[in-house]
Amino acid sequence: xxxxxxxxxxxxxxxxxxxxxxxxxxxxxxxxxxxxxxxxxxxxxxxxxxxxxxxxxxxxxxxxxxxxxxxxxxxxxxxxxxxxxxxxxxxxxxxxxxxxxxxxxxxxxxxxxxxxxxxxxxxxxxxxxxxxxxxx
Numbered sequence: 347x348x349x350x351x352x353x354x355x356x357x358x359x360x361x362x363x364x365x366x367x368x369x370x371x372x373x374x375x376x377x378x379x380x381x382x383x384x385x386x387x388x389x390x391x392x393x394x395x396x397x398x399x400x401x402x403x404x405x406x407x408x409x410x411x412x413x414x415x416x417x418x419x420x421x422x423x424x425x426x427x428x429x430x431x432x433x434x435x436x437x438x439x440x441x442x443x444x445x446x447x448x449x450x451x452x453x454x455x456x457x458x459x460x461x462x463x464x465x466x467x468x469x470x471x472x473x474x475x476x477x478x479x480x481x482x
Contacts, residue, residue, distance in 0.1 A: 365389070365390060365391035365419070365421050366388060366390065366420065366421035367388050367390070367391050367393040367395065367396040367417065367419050368385065368386065368387045368417065368418050368425070368446065369386050369396035369397040369399075369400045369416070369417040370383055370385055370386075370400060370414075370415035370416050370417075370425075370427070370442075371383065371397070371401045371403070371412055371414050371415055372384075372413060372415050372442055373404045373407075373411065374412070374413060375411070376411070378439070379440040380440050381440075382404070382409070383404075383415065383444070384400050385400065385425070385482075386399040386400035387482050391421070397414045397417050400415075401414055415442075415443075415444045416443075416444040416445065416446065416461065418446040420446060420482075422481075422482060423446055423447055423448045423449075423481070423482060424446070424451045424453065424480070424482075425444065425445065425446050425454050425479065425480055425481075425482065426445045426447075426455040426457070426479045427443070427444055427458065427476070427477040427478045427479070428442070428445075428458045428461075429442050429474060429475050429476075429477040430443075430465075430468060430472065430473065430474040430475070431472075432465075432467065432468045432472035433467075433472070434466065435467070439465075441462075441465055441468070442477060443458050443461040443462045443465070444458055445457030445459070445461060451480075451481075454479065455479070462474055
């Protein structure tokens, strides 16, 4: 009986999913336009650490105006980065948006599109492109 419980316990421990966290950060120019972005993944389900590392990467590249983007506590999954250039009151804006999913790249794109719809002044007819997709 003890041996059975020990085996079940060990199976549970070794099949338990590893935790992780992922985050995006983006660098902005003086007008608030997105210039570039970066991605960070951390073991240990520490979203704050992933976010801070993503921001740190861009600052080490010399970018002064950096903001954290979307984060997730998924230990594995898919991501999508969408890019758009759109007009707001006669000013051309450039933005990146990010999405995560545990299911598929297509779901990650849908999540990123939800973020895109939140951008002030962006309209669907202004369009977007898929900048990058991947798995982590």
